[in-house]
Amino acid sequence: MKAPYLRAFTLFYLLFLYSPILLLPIFAFNDGRVVAFPLQGFTTAWFAEMFADQNLRIAAKNSLVIALSVATLSTVLGIFAARASVRYRFPGKAPLMGLIMLPLVLPEMIVAMALLVVLLSMGIPLSLFTVIVGQVLICTPFAVAILTSAFQSLDRSLEEAALDLGETPWSTFRLIVLPLVMPGIMASFLICFTISFDEFIIANFLGSGQPILSVYIFGQFRFPAKVPSMLALGTVLVCFSIILLGFAEYMRRRGIAKAGGKDSGGFL
Amino acid sequence: MAATPGSEARAGLKLISPTAIYVILLLAVPLATVLIYSVMTGGRGNVSLPLTIENYTELASKSVYGYILLKSLLVALTVTAITVLLAYPVAYFVSFHVKPERKSLWLFLITIPFWTSYIIRVSLWFVILGYGGIVDSALASIGLPPLNIASYSILSIIIVLAHAYAPFAVLPIFVSLEKVDRSLLEAGQDLGESRWVTFLRVTLPLSMPGVIAAALIVFIPTVGDYVTPELVGDGKEPMIANLIETQLLKLQNFPQGSAFAVVSMLMVGIVSVVFVLWNRRYIGGSK
Known part of the structure; x- marks a missing residue:
């Protein structure tokens, strides 16, 4: 490897990217209420305070329920859209896919507010359910992107062989297609879970203070x-998402290896 | 499967229908509603006829709206420029100077911070840059005066946004650099051009689609960011999303808020179209 300047720059860039995350555990274990240097000594008091916080526990449970529902729904909707767009040609495909992927290029605030205006006008009370409905809109494009590449790397002759051997379209899908795209489905689920768990705008405006x-x-x-105590919580969350992401990356690579493709890079 | 075009179309439409119905009902209909509300007469929390363009003339007549739109645009474009300029050398390094089998590890390292809680990262900057915060106290411990960066709202908003969306920019640039045919570079150098000139005349133009895609991916969420101006800027420098919130939720002025949302959507749309057209030039040129 040559290019020492580029290498130094890249390492410096990584340091910039990671600096807040590196500061998290330092101050989460720092024995001082004021988050500033010099460090005061080691304590786990903030973690104890965090675990004792009743409201935090309710919030975490709600987030978990939301994220699991959003990940499931988005992935299912993603499977329909990705499969249809990879496998079939049909009228209106471009505008429909464009609409599905639209939240990727629309400021999230606009999506949230448009939905909110309609919900308020129809007199639908805001709840965890409305948060789920909104976040599915945001997550589905990510699910479609991941699943599209999973369906694309599928060898169509395998399906045709199964059909020729007398399987019905549904059993072909269940026995041949589904197992082969399973890693993509897992990756999509994990990514959607992470996005939903982290999402703020829709949770704030469509959740009405829940x-x-x-x-x-x-x-x-x-x-x-x-x-x-929030820094302690942040430390826990960062560890949690690194584990989840490591798992998602593992599934993605296994999927590519299974389909016999070549690894071309990270997510998206 | 000997599918006729008609049966294939039916099968495709049937398959996509759950997702399509979902986005039509919950995305297309709400967006259309906003569009219609923006030309209606409004009071507190309700809308009524007659149709009017007053909401738009109101936007044009009060300079505060134009100021916030322009400010958001400038902040987002600055963040985009910084992010892309910083990301290019990183993407270049990973694409040209990292062994192929190590590339995905590097990309993984770059993307991890993006997937860790956005709200925690932004809030942390609030603690890092704030008065008596981590930067100031670190400076004080080596005998320097505090900077109190957080008091410069716009500067701190730019720093935080450039950090938050940084990994977004690396990936598309990396992908386009990977596609650059390495033999073209050798040809350039064999014909006597320096490495720098080869970079300017071959690599850079060929990677421009990635650069423009990166710019677009950073620009859109940045221009609509709500949390950073609210928290880091202390709410003193509202951007588009904060104003939409004030109009729609705090003042409950649906038509006025909708008109502002439509105008900001148009603005984002126009900038995106400019990016896309710019991109087309390079895609056309490279083929």
């Missing part, structure tokens, strides 16, 4: 006394 983790964190950072 305790949801991202909204709760946002609120707590305004009280300096609460910041250390």
Whole structure:
């Protein structure tokens, strides 16, 4: 490897990217309510405070329910759209796929507000359910993107062989297609779960003040006394998402290896 | 399967229908509603006829709306420029100077921070840059005066956004650099051009589609960001999303808020179309 300057720049860039995440555990274990240097000594008090926080527990449970529902729904909707767009030609395909992928290029606030205006006008009360409905819109494009590449790497002759051997279209899908795209489905589920768990705008505006983790964190950072326990929570969340992502990346690579393709890079 | 075009179309439409119905009902209909509301007469929390363009003339007549639109546009374009300029050398390094089997590990390292809680990352910057925060206290411990960066709202918004969306920019640039035919570079150098000139005349133009895609991917979420101006900028420098919130939720002025949302969508749309057209030039040129 040559190019020492480029290498140094890249390492410096990584340091910039990681700096907040590296500071998280440092101050989460720091024995001082004020988040500033010099460090005061080691403590696990903030983690204890975090675990004792009843509201936090409710918020975490709500977020978990939302994220699991959103990941499931988005992945299912993603399977329909990705399969249809890879496998079939039909009228209106381009505009329909464009509409499905639209939230990727639309500021999230606009999606949230448009939905909110309609819900308020129809008199539908805001709840965890409306948050799920909104977040599915945001997550489905990601699911479609991941699943499209999974369906594309599928060898069509395998399906044709199964059909020729007398399987019905549905049993072919279940026995041949589904197992082969399973890694893509897992990756899509994990990515959608992560996005939903992290999502703030829809959780805040379509949740009408329900305790949801991202909204709760946002609120707590305004009280300096609460910041250390939020840093402890952040440390836990970062570890959690690195584990999830490592798993998603593993599934993705296994999927590519299974389909006999070549690894071309990371997510998206 | 000897599918006729007609049966194939039916099968495709049937398969896509659940997703299509979902997005039509919950995305297309709400967006259309916003469009219709923006030309209606409004009071607090309701809308009524007659149709009017007053909401739009109101936007044009009050300079605060134009100021916020322009500010959001400039902040987002600055962030986009910084992000793309910083990301290019990184993508270049990974594509040209990292062994093929190590590439996905590097990309994975670059993307991890993006997938860790956005709200925590942004909030952390609030603690890092704030008065008496991590930067200031670190400076104080080596005897330097505090910078109090957070008091410069726009500067701190730019820093935080450039950090938050950085990994977004690396991936598309990397993908386009990977597609650059390496033999073209050798040809350029065999014909006596320096490495720098080869880069300017071959690599850079060929990777422009990735650069423009990266710019677009960073620009869109940045221009609509809500959390950063609210938290890091202390709400003193609202951007588009914050104003939409004020109009629709705090003032409950649906038509006015809708008109502002439509105008901002148009603005984002126009910038995106400019990017896409610019991109087309390079795609046309490289084939």
